[in-house]
Amino acid sequence: MLRAALPELTALEAWRLALGWSRAQAIREVARVYLEDDLLPPALSQALLCRYEHGQAQPGDEYRIMISRAYGARPDQLGSPRTTSGAVRARPRCRSTTVGGSARNRASTERHP
Structure with missing residues (x-):
């Protein structure tokens, strides 16, 4: 429903908002999903999640599966943040706030074009 009202939303962003x-x-x-599997969750910043949502970066396969599990959706339901032409949609930059991880990890996870 959100994507019908706001077609500029990617599936990943629409699921989170829903x-x-x-x-x-x-x-x-x-x-939480990582911890349920007795795995150490990776450090992820809100800025990086924003880039995933806006097609400026792609999560790895493992993280894509964990996002799907957390959202209660199949990976294909969350869609690809890239347009069908492969172009990246222009979006506003997101504020950087990190949850978990060290300063070194934050710096390495936030180095995306």
């Missing part, structure tokens, strides 16, 4: 989650909460929920 769940009523902030980016910080989405990061916590993904971390």
